Amino acid sequence: VALRHAILSALSRGIPKNGYELNAVFNDNDERAWNASPSQVYSELTKMEKVGLIEVSDRTERRATSYAITEAGRAEIERWLTQDEPDHTIRDDVTMRLLTMWTLDDTTARHLIEAEITFQRRRERALRNKLQTFEQLAEDTRVWRNRRAVHILWLTQTTTTIAWLEGLIDVLENPESSVDDTLAAALSPHVLPA
Amino acid sequence: VALRHAILSALSRGIPKNGYELNAVFNDNDERAWNASPSQVYSELTKMEKVGLIEVSDRTERRATSYAITEAGRAEIERWLTQDEPDHTIRDDVTMRLLTMWTLDDTTARHLIEAEITFQRRRERALRNKLQTFEQLAEDTRVWRNRRAVHILWLTQTTTTIAWLEGLIDVLENPESSVDDTLAAALSPHVLPA
DNA sequence: CTTGTCATGTAAAAGGTTACATGATTAG
DNA sequence: CTAATCATGTAACCTTTTACATGACAAG
Numbered sequence: 001v002a003l004r005h006a007i008l009s010a011l012s013r014g015i016p017k018n019g020y021e022l023n024a025v026f027n028d029n030d031e032r033a034w035n036a037s038p039s040q041v042y043s044e045l046t047k048m049e050k051v052g053l054i055e056v057s058d059r060t061e062r063r064a065t066s067y068a069i070t071e072a073g074r075a076e077i078e079r080w081l082t083q084d085e086p087d088h089t090i091r092d093d094v095t096m097r098l099l100t101m102w103t104l105d106d107t108t109a110r111h112l113i114e115a116e117i118t119f120q121r122r123r124e125r126a127l128r129n130k131l132q133t134f135e136q137l138a139e140d141t142r143v144w145r146n147r148r149a150v151h152i153l154w155l156t157q158t159t160t161t162i163a164w165l166e167g168l169i170d171v172l173e174n175p176e177s178s179v180d181d182t183l184a185a186a187l188s189p190h191v192l193p194a
Numbered sequence: 195v196a197l198r199h200a201i202l203s204a205l206s207r208g209i210p211k212n213g214y215e216l217n218a219v220f221n222d223n224d225e226r227a228w229n230a231s232p233s234q235v236y237s238e239l240t241k242m243e244k245v246g247l248i249e250v251s252d253r254t255e256r257r258a259t260s261y262a263i264t265e266a267g268r269a270e271i272e273r274w275l276t277q278d279e280p281d282h283t284i285r286d287d288v289t290m291r292l293l294t295m296w297t298l299d300d301t302t303a304r305h306l307i308e309a310e311i312t313f314q315r316r317r318e319r320a321l322r323n324k325l326q327t328f329e330q331l332a333e334d335t336r337v338w339r340n341r342r343a344v345h346i347l348w349l350t351q352t353t354t355t356i357a358w359l360e361g362l363i364d365v366l367e368n369p370e371s372s373v374d375d376t377l378a379a380a381l382s383p384h385v386l387p388a
Numbered sequence: 389c390t391t392g393t394c395a396t397g398t399a400a401a402a403g404g405t406t407a408c409a410t411g412a413t414t415a416g
Numbered sequence: 417c418t419a420a421t422c423a424t425g426t427a428a429c430c431t432t433t434t435a436c437a438t439g440a441c442a443a444g
Contacts, residue, residue, distance in 0.1 A: 002285070002287070002402095002403070002404095003403080003404085005287075005290060005294075006290055008294075009290055009293060009294040012294060012297050018422095018423075018424095019423070019424065019425095020421095020422060020423050020424080023423095029282040029283060032284050032286065032289055033284070033286055033289045033290045033293055034284075034285055034286070034290055035283035035284060035285060036404075036405095037404065037405055037406080038423095038424085038425090039404090039405075039406085039407095039424090039425070039426080039427095040403080040404055040405075042423095042424060042425060043425080043426090044403095046425095063411090063412070063413095063422095063423070063424085064422080064423060064424090065423090065424085074297065077294060077297055078297070078298065081291055081294065081295065081297075081298060081302075081306065082298075082302060082306075086287055086288050086291060086309075086310065086313070087287035087288070088223040088287075088288060088313065089223060089229035089287075090226050090227070090228075090229060090284075090286065091196070091228055091229060091285070092226065092227055092228070092284065093196070093199075093280055093281035093282075093283075094280050094281070094282060095226055095227045095344070096199060096200055096203055096227045096228055097275055097280060098340075098344055098347075099203060099227055099340070099341065099344050100199075100202075100203040100206060100271060100275065101275065101340060102336045102337050102339070102340035103206050103268070103271055103272070103275075104272065104275060104276075108275075108276060112275060112276075115280075116280065119280070119282065141369075142296045143296050145296070145365060145369075145373045146293070146295060146296035147293065148373045148374070149358075149361075149362055149365055149373050149377060150289070150292055150293050152358075152373070152374065152377050153292075153354075153355070153358045156354055156358065156381060157351055157354065157355075160347075160350055160351065160354060161347070161351075164343075164346075164347045164350065167343075168343055171339060171343055175335075175339075179339045179342045179343050179346070180342070180346065183343060183346050187350060196431075197431080197432085212394095212395075212396095213395070213396065213397095214393095214394060214395050214396080217395095230432075230433095231432065231433055231434080232395095232396085232397090233396090233397070233398080233399095233432090233433080233434085233435095234431080234432055234433075236395095236396060236397060237397080237398090238431095240397095257394095257395070257396085257439090257440070258394080258395060258396090259395090259396085
């Protein structure tokens with residue numbers, strides 16, 4: 001059970017959400033926690049209601065069905081976080097591409113890196129925007145302090161990745177230079193040597 | 195098709211590998227590119243041989259079946275990297291947990307963070323070791339420069355994550371303080387403000 | 389001679405994607 | 417009135433995990 005916990009997490013703030021709203025979260029590529037397709041979300045919501053982890057809170061507005069987390073749902077979150085071992089496995093298409101790029105010629109590789117820089121810059125802007133909107137919300141501080149902290153991590157990781165990608169272009173352009181030195185120089189405005 | 199590209203990537207250096215060796219890569223939680231279970235690897239290898247992306251290179255030693263990448267396999271790598279859009283979706287159990295932690299009391303949350311710090315420190319050591327072994331290998335430089343660069347990214351991300359997790363403990367301990375300032379202080383030895 | 393590592397697989401179930409279909413509401 | 421957005425679902429297919437089974441070889 002996996003998307004299940006992502007949905008419980010999204011509802012854990014207590015604000016009911018419908019399938020469409022949840023899909024907006026799970027199809028957002030800047031959200032670095034979980035992705036899912038719409039059909040999966042709708043069918044998982046139905047199953048979760050059946051077993052009592054969530055309940056229909058509001059069907060009035062339009063025809064949207066909003067769900068709220070139940071006590072059983074909150075108990076399941078706690079069980080998940082405290083009893084289950086964290087799953088550290090990752091499947092990251094982008095990283096796999098970066099690892100395999102040396103099979104291409106320099107020009108093609110460079111194009112791919114530049115496209116990725118463009119994507120990461122867009123993500124960087126999106127994360128900064130989200131952090132700003134958090135400032136305007138005066139909900140339960142506990143929730144928001146936590147969300148804010150995670151977004152700061154995401155932003156830091158993104159900024160570092162951009163610097164690294166720029167360094168990678170330098171590495172390509174200087175085939176004789178030391179990879180370590182070139183990347184250290186590119187990362188230095190962001191990361192000091194450990 | 196996804197594991198398929200991870201296998202092609204692993205074989206792209208030209209060194210044949212058997213299922214067991216590939217599984218060692220795909221079950222290594224420090225490898226931040228792709229994970230897969232043994233049974234999936236074996237069945238995917240059979241399928242890939244059938245369509246000619248890989249070929250049996252050596253069945254002699256013990257009864258292990260080693261596979262090598264074919265020309266068609268190399269062509270598929272190039273098609274994948276240049277024609278397919280990168281998939282930026284992520285499913286990360288650990289990040290989801292970090293996002294949901296505020297639902298727990300501070301003591302429990304702290305335990306979870308500390309367990310994660312332990313894990314990340316182990317990964318940090320493992321990555322440093324791998325980088326050292328790279329130095330002793332004098333294979334095709336193009337391959338190793340690329341691998342080295344990716345491992346430097348992984349190491350940087352891991353170091354930053356550890357600093358952030360330590361900052362997160364400070365955030366828990368000082369509920370009145372600014373999340374931004376506390377995390378900036380924790381990250382400052384590693385990351386300068388953008 | 390037995391425990392651990394190497395090595396491969398099968399079968400069933402769970403998780404996830406894609407293509408398609410449908411219709412209500414809102415903005416221009 | 418027409419296009420975009422909101423909103424939900426079904427069916428077929430693909431991907432991945434889990435549980436189980438098997439046996440060779442090496443080291444103590």
